[in-house]
Amino acid sequence: MSEEEEDENYVYSDEDELELEEEEEEVYAPPSHGRASEEGASSRGSTESAAMGGKRLQDGTYTLIERSEVEAAMLAKAREVSELLEVSASCAEVLLRYTGWSSERLMEQFLADPEKVSSRCGVDKWTGGCEGSTASSLDSDVALPPAPSGGLTCRICFLEVPASEALTAPCGHSFCGECYEGYLANKIDEGSSCVHATCPEDKCTTLVPPKLWQRALSGIPDKLAKYKTFRIDNFITFSKELRWCPAPNCGKVVRAGACVASVKCAPGGCGFSFCMKCGEEAHQPASCELVQQWAEKCQNESETANWILANTKRCPKCQTRIEKNQGCNHMSCSQCKHEFCWMCMGDWSEHGASTGGYYKCNKFDPLKATDEESDSARAKRELDRYLHYYKRYHGHDQAQKFAVKQLEATEKRMVELQESTHGSWIDVQFLKTANEMVIDCRRALKSTYIFGYYLDPSATKQRELFENLQEHLERFTETLSEMTEQPLETMDRTEVVNITRVTESFLHNLISGAESGLDVVPDAKDPTTKPTVAAS
Amino acid sequence: MAASLPRRIVKETQRLTQEPAPGITATPYEDNLRYFNVLISGPSESCYDGGQFKLELFLPADYPMAPPKVRFLTKIFHPNVDKLGRICLDILKDKWSPALQIRTVLLSIQALLSAPNPDDPLDNTVAELWKTDPDAAHAKATEWTRTYARAAA
Ligand SMILES: [Zn+2]
Ligand SMILES: [Zn+2]
Numbered sequence A: 001m002s003e004e005e006e007d008e009n010y011v012y013s014d015e016d017e018l019e020l021e022e023e024e025e026e027v028y029a030p031p032s033h034g035r036a037s038e039e040g041a042s043s044r045g046s047t048e049s050a051a052m053g054g055k056r057l058q059d060g061t062y063t064l065i066e067r068s069e070v071e072a073a074m075l076a077k078a079r080e081v082s083e084l085l086e087v088s089a090s091c092a093e094v095l096l097r098y099t100g101w102s103s104e105r106l107m108e109q110f111l112a113d114p115e116k117v118s119s120r121c122g123v124d125k126w127t128g129g130c131e132g133s134t135a136s137s138l139d140s141d142v143a144l145p146p147a148p149s150g151g152l153t154c155r156i157c158f159l160e161v162p163a164s165e166a167l168t169a170p171c172g173h174s175f176c177g178e179c180y181e182g183y184l185a186n187k188i189d190e191g192s193s194c195v196h197a198t199c200p201e202d203k204c205t206t207l208v209p210p211k212l213w214q215r216a217l218s219g220i221p222d223k224l225a226k227y228k229t230f231r232i233d234n235f236i237t238f239s240k241e242l243r244w245c246p247a248p249n250c251g252k253v254v255r256a257g258a259c260v261a262s263v264k265c266a267p268g269g270c271g272f273s274f275c276m277k278c279g280e281e282a283h284q285p286a287s288c289e290l291v292q293q294w295a296e297k298c299q300n301e302s303e304t305a306n307w308i309l310a311n312t313k314r315c316p317k318c319q320t321r322i323e324k325n326q327g328c329n330h331m332s333c334s335q336c337k338h339e340f341c342w343m344c345m346g347d348w349s350e351h352g353a354s355t356g357g358y359y360k361c362n363k364f365d366p367l368k369a370t371d372e373e374s375d376s377a378r379a380k381r382e383l384d385r386y387l388h389y390y391k392r393y394h395g396h397d398q399a400q401k402f403a404v405k406q407l408e409a410t411e412k413r414m415v416e417l418q419e420s421t422h423g424s425w426i427d428v429q430f431l432k433t434a435n436e437m438v439i440d441c442r443r444a445l446k447s448t449y450i451f452g453y454y455l456d457p458s459a460t461k462q463r464e465l466f467e468n469l470q471e472h473l474e475r476f477t478e479t480l481s482e483m484t485e486q487p488l489e490t491m492d493r494t495e496v497v498n499i500t501r502v503t504e505s506f507l508h509n510l511i512s513g514a515e516s517g518l519d520v521v522p523d524a525k526d527p528t529t530k531p532t533v534a535a536s
Numbered sequence B: 001m002a003a004s005l006p007r008r009i010v011k012e013t014q015r016l017t018q019e020p021a022p023g024i025t026a027t028p029y030e031d032n033l034r035y036f037n038v039l040i041s042g043p044s045e046s047c048y049d050g051g052q053f054k055l056e057l058f059l060p061a062d063y064p065m066a067p068p069k070v071r072f073l074t075k076i077f078h079p080n081v082d083k084l085g086r087i088c089l090d091i092l093k094d095k096w097s098p099a100l101q102i103r104t105v106l107l108s109i110q111a112l113l114s115a116p117n118p119d120d121p122l123d124n125t126v127a128e129l130w131k132t133d134p135d136a137a138h139a140k141a142t143e144w145t146r147t148y149a150r151a152a153a
């Protein structure tokens, strides 16, 4: 209970900047990522990084960094603070954790009442100044007092142990080495909170210093390594600039400058795109909160939705079961050759330019609700509404997965194309670019159905505008998707490059439109023109 | 099983039976030396005065790195004990230290009977009554003690 009280005093900072030694790192900012988030822009003060001479990443850009670099950055930060506060670097690391790695806040609080902050953090008994910390390690700069010369009875195992086998924390409490090992190994198993482990003595608040961790766990190096990982994890968690790539088995860390909403684990990473704020798959234009809500909604409705989805995978004309094995939503039945749209199961011809209406399947058109509508009718309508959005969300999700798989084939096709055309590797890059654009669009389109589902139903103008942007993006995504699946012989490079470019600008239009509150006037005729923001 | 019992548990058990704390007895089961039968007398001048409370205490495999598991077996009206007899006590959770012992745990539970803490409740309805109508709560605790925890003379 008292731990929770303490938690209230933790203040996590937005204002910190890392001090990474930058050697002209490759900074990567693909078009659909690293976009401006106003929140990030205004909350990041530059005072601290200026005061510390730290280098910051340019706004809107990001880069992949190695774990060793993160560790170095953590060390560098601890060491700088250690010099300013005249404490050991290990101690500075603990103090920084207390303020969520904000040196600014730490200075403020520490200088106001050093004793209070030190005892809160469990380092009031630690001795050793900043001069003790060497350049390479923080782990030996806290002095450990000797165990009682005559040995002791360990208060954990009740055995008599000689002084040489005992370990003593800075508070003076000694236990036998074996019990210390068991105690700390147990803390590691409890997870990330192990960085806050205190002396095993009852009510003793002294934090176990890194040097003691090292001595106690010298016999189990993999546990010791985990301790270090947890320390680095803590640093990453509280640095707004840093995020582990959430893709399974990736392990890369992304460092982003201000105003970066989502990033792609590339180059040199796994290629997964994710949100810097919530760590989920990138989800613009929908907000983190909506994505969360949507996930819960889908969880609740999953049975109904699955039933419906499972029952609508038949050709609407001849009822032949059709498996969607391509990314594009333009389906044609293997039996009767009927062409239809996978999203709405409607006739594909109704989606074409020839009939005057393009891709009309993104709008939900409920029958007019009447006042005397029964509860069950209302529930049915609400379910229909959800299913409308879910089907399209799910459809783009499947198509995205397909496009991701397609990337492998694309690499092979690039080689083939290069050989057959005797062109250069650069000349065939357009295939990959197009494929990646389809993935980016599918991901964004998925989120547009979350965004649309939660869009205020009474905001008719905004809805119209949004659905218009969505429709354009869908149309071009389908076209591009279809193009990338074409046989190489019929592939027209110039056309693919053009459509890729146009699609990209539609993606931009949609995201910036949604983010500016849909107060925009898009030019539907010329996709290369950015929407003009209406003065408000 | 007894052969693998850590020396610490053997010693603790010895001390518990040889020098028992006042108002507390703890006896291990013969077939499971990690499982204890516990009796705590209700402290005088508390609503539990005169009661004999039965508890069970179990030492998990990672004891003493992990705390013992303790539960009331006798029905008790107390804001920090729920219907299943589980106890809300910090040293049984995050404030556990391997330097604590069975004895200290049982003494803390006895102290909890003397000084219930309705601000950190396990049973909200009991705690609510304890805060809004202390007299009624105390009366009910006394009544339950008489009904369920009468000392077997
Ligand atoms: Zn020991
Ligand atoms: Zn201590």
Ligand SMILES: [Zn+2]
Binding pocket: A245, A246, A247, A250, A251, A252, A265, A269, A270, A271, A272
């Ligand atoms: Zn990755």
Ligand SMILES: [Zn+2]
Binding pocket: A275, A276, A277, A278, A279, A280, A283, A287, A288
């Ligand atoms: Zn997010």
Ligand SMILES: [Zn+2]
Binding pocket: A315, A316, A317, A318, A319, A320, A333, A334, A335, A336, A337, A338
């Ligand atoms: Zn058919």
Ligand SMILES: [Zn+2]
Binding pocket: A341, A342, A343, A344, A345, A346, A351, A359, A360, A361, A362
């Ligand atoms: Zn359709």
